[in-house]
Amino acid sequence: MTNASEPAEGVSLVYQCRLDLSTSTIVCLRDLLRSHLKAVRSPFRSQPAGRVAVLVLAMLRHDQRLLDLASGNGVPESTLRRWRDEMIDLLAARAPRLDRALRKIARRGGEVVLLDGTLIPTQRRTGKANRPNYSGKNHRNGLHFLALTDERGRLIWISAARPGRTHDATAARRDKRSSST
Structure with missing residues (x-):
């Protein structure tokens, strides 16, 4: 029996990449x-x-x-x-709730916010577990996120990950009622 975590050549290789983080x-x-x-x-x-x-x-x-x-x-x-x-x-x-983030913007005198959904591509899983993550609109597998920005495009709030098939309106309706802090 062979150990799958050992490389076939007997020499291990460490993969390195650059990660730009502050x-x-x-x-x-x-x-x-x-x-x-x-x-x-x-x-x-x-x-x-x-x-x-x-x-x-x-x-x-x-x-x-x-x-x-x-x-x-x-x-x-x-x-x-x-x-x-x-x-x-x-x-x-x-992360704050959507309704709390909107109230905070209103208190500061903000008049314009942009709420938009986006699909973050992910690797395809096999079987029935894959179906909820497939977006028919984008023809890709992924996770759906809603993002709220101010008029200058600065991120104010982002939703939790939802299956890729979720519509923007449905996600906003559910996030309005979410009780996470």
Whole structure:
């Protein structure tokens, strides 16, 4: 029986890529993760919080297979998946609700906002799990996001990921009623 994680030639290769991120982005995510770990009283992590943040950002930015990124950095694939899901949940918990973001704009005297949906392409999954993520309008698989910007185009709010088949109006209606903080 062969081990699938070992290369056939017997020599491992680490894939490197350039990840353009500001230091403040990494520090923000690192501090967010540190405060979460203190809150749940997690005594140990195999990697420091800053390295976890960089790995998760690299994974999200380059849509790289988890196994490739994990083996190149000495972290199990399941751990990397757990870190990714944990970081997404932490960021989503900080996002304001759509109605609160609109009220905040109104208090500041903003008169114009742009609300638009976009499809972020993803890799196709097989079987029935693929069907909700297929957008007939764009003829692609992906996840649907709503974005709210001010008149200058600055991002004010972005929705949670929805299946690619979701219409903009349906997503806005559901986000108006969402109870996440």
